[in-house]
Amino acid sequence: MGGIRIIDSDVKNRYTSFFSDYTIEQLVESYNKDQLKPPTTNPARMQFLSALREAFLNTDFYTSSFISEHGMSMSFQIALSDNKIVQVK
Numbered sequence: 001m002g003g004i005r006i007i008d009s010d011v012k013n014r015y016t017s018f019f020s021d022y023t024i025e026q027l028v029e030s031y032n033k034d035q036l037k038p039p040t041t042n043p044a045r046m047q048f049l050s051a052l053r054e055a056f057l058n059t060d061f062y063t064s065s066f067i068s069e070h071g072m073s074m075s076f077q078i079a080l081s082d083n084k085i086v087q088v089k
Contacts, residue, residue, distance in 0.1 A: 015051035024080065027055055032077045039074075049074070061085050 019027065030052060034045075053072040056063050062084040066073045076087040 013047050013051050015048045016054065018048075019051055019055035022055060024059055024061060024085075027052065027059070028078055028080060028085065031056075035074050035077055056085065 065086045066078055076089050078085050079088050
């Protein structure tokens with residue numbers, strides 16, 4: 001099962017502002033493009049995914065189908081469905 005696990009860090013995430021002006025459609029597209037990549041421990045990619053997770057959490061969309069308190073699942077593509085973001089299995 002792919003995903004990211006959130007860890008405490010004092011390092012400023014350079015990707016946080018990257019997603020600040022993204023629409024929900026752009027966030028979903030970014031997630032789906034990255035979901036197709038093989039898992040990695042690359043620190044830059046982990047920061048990118050962490051910022052993407054935070055951007056989703058800052059929307060009014062229901063995200064619990066793929067985001068938990070501890071991380072974000074990357075196992076499946078996602079799609080918009082009403083005010084929810086659901087995994088496409």
